[in-house]
Amino acid sequence: MFDELNQAIDEYLAKWQNLVAQRQNKEFFDRMKVCAVGWKTADLAEYDRLFAAWREACDQIHVGLINDRWIATMHLKDSELHGGVTIIKLMQRRPGSTDAVGLDHIDFMDMEETNTKAVLADESDLKWTEEKNGLCQWTSVWFDGTEAKLRTGTVVDVCIDELEEVNSKLRGKYIRSTEAVGVVSTDVE
Numbered sequence: 001m002f003d004e005l006n007q008a009i010d011e012y013l014a015k016w017q018n019l020v021a022q023r024q025n026k027e028f029f030d031r032m033k034v035c036a037v038g039w040k041t042a043d044l045a046e047y048d049r050l051f052a053a054w055r056e057a058c059d060q061i062h063v064g065l066i067n068d069r070w071i072a073t074m075h076l077k078d079s080e081l082h083g084g085v086t087i088i089k090l091m092q093r094r095p096g097s098t099d100a101v102g103l104d105h106i107d108f109m110d111m112e113e114t115n116t117k118a119v120l121a122d123e124s125d126l127k128w129t130e131e132k133n134g135l136c137q138w139t140s141v142w143f144d145g146t147e148a149k150l151r152t153g154t155v156v157d158v159c160i161d162e163l164e165e166v167n168s169k170l171r172g173k174y175i176r177s178t179e180a181v182g183v184v185s186t187d188v189e
Contacts, residue, residue, distance in 0.1 A: 008103035032108035
């Protein structure tokens with residue numbers, strides 16, 4: 001079920017190790033913890049096919065519509081992919097995009113968040129950018145035709161933030177609607 005994904009992870013991690021070997025501060029890059037893999041599909045039909053195929057291997061799934069495309073964060077319940085990956089981000093390609101499909105990136109938990117920009121700035125040949133998408137923030141490191149997303153947490157933290165935002169809106173809506181109809185507390189002391 002995950003053969004193609006595991007093969008792509010192996011190829012990616014070989015590129016990552018090559019990148020790390022060329023760094024001035026190898027220890028910094030070695031401390032990065034692999035925590036998720038991003039897999040991009042060409043269209044909704046392929047997204048739905050993979051979602052259905054991978055769903056049975058998961059115990060938690062969060063799905064959101066981000067920038068007019070579906071993204072599912074899928075946690076594997078009893079297995080892990082190569083590199084110790086237990087979270088798959090299944091992403092539909094953005095409408096009108098010609099991005100490559102397949103393994104898009106790997107998320108790394110940045111264990112040095114206060115030092116990251118200084119370390120990356122010292123690596124003069126390294127291309128990196130600060131990115132943001134909705135409630136999600138990360139630093140992208142671009143190398144060998146791929147991307148590493150350095151995060152201060154995991155993508156599950158982003159899912160929690162997204163759900164908390166929806167919950168706050170719902171709570172606010174509920175409170176406003178009960179105030180509008182004059183609901184009073186029935187608590188008795």
